[in-house]
Amino acid sequence: YVGTLPVYATMVSSGKESTVKEKDHRTPRGEWRIREKHLTTTMDGDGSAAGDLPYSIEDVPYVAYYHRSFALHGAFWHKNFGVRMSPGCVNLAPLDAKYLFFFTEPRIPAGWHGVFATEGRPGSRVVVHE
Numbered sequence: 421y422v423g424t425l426p427v428y429a430t431m432v433s434s435g436k437e438s439t440v441k442e443k444d445h446r447t448p449r450g451e452w453r454i455r456e457k458h459l460t461t462t463m464d465g466d467g468s469a470a471g472d473l474p475y476s477i478e479d480v481p482y483v484a485y486y487h488r489s490f491a492l493h494g495a496f497w498h499k500n501f502g503v504r505m506s507p508g509c510v511n512l513a514p515l516d517a518k519y520l521f522f523f524t525e526p527r528i529p530a531g532w533h534g535v536f537a538t539e540g541r542p543g544s545r546v547v548v549h550e
Contacts, residue, residue: 428519431501433511434548443472445507447548452486454524454543458534459483463493465507472507481514482521486546493517510548 421427435447461483464476481494492510494517501513512520522528524544526537537543 428523430512430516433495433498433501433503433505435506435508436504446504447506447508447510448487448490449548449550450487451545451547453545454484454486454492454526454537456534456536457482457484457521457524457526457528457543459521459528460533463509475507482512482517484521484524484543484546486543492520492546 435445436443437446438444460479460481462476462478463480463483464474465472466474477497481496483491483493485491490509492512494514495506495511496514498505498511499513501511505511526535526541526543528535
């Protein structure tokens with residue numbers, strides 16, 4: 421959105437939901453601001469929940485962290501957008517993630533790999549809802 425005008429829409433894959441607490445990875449609902457962005461980063465998890473496997477994915481593209489370790493980011497390892505399947509982050513197709521990455525604040529200066537929001541230049545608002 422720009423103000424109240426919608427300017428972009430896409431399918432995402434949010435966190436897996438389960439009635440079994442140890443397997444519930446639902447994406448937290450709420451409102452935050454993007455705190456940091458990275459062109460690429462390594463994302464990993466220890467697979468500590470029953471039935472989950474450890475993972476480590478290098479060069480995850482267009483990562484925008486907004487709450488704790490939750491981020492909007494590109495996912496090149498699946499094409500199941502519209503299906504809840506992540507361990508909590510919001511997965512986007514790489515081209516959609518690229519669009520959002522460069523559309524949102526904080527803006528990344530040319531030639532930089534990452535950037536943090538500041539009090540004077542807060543990150544774009546992220547709203548996660550049902």
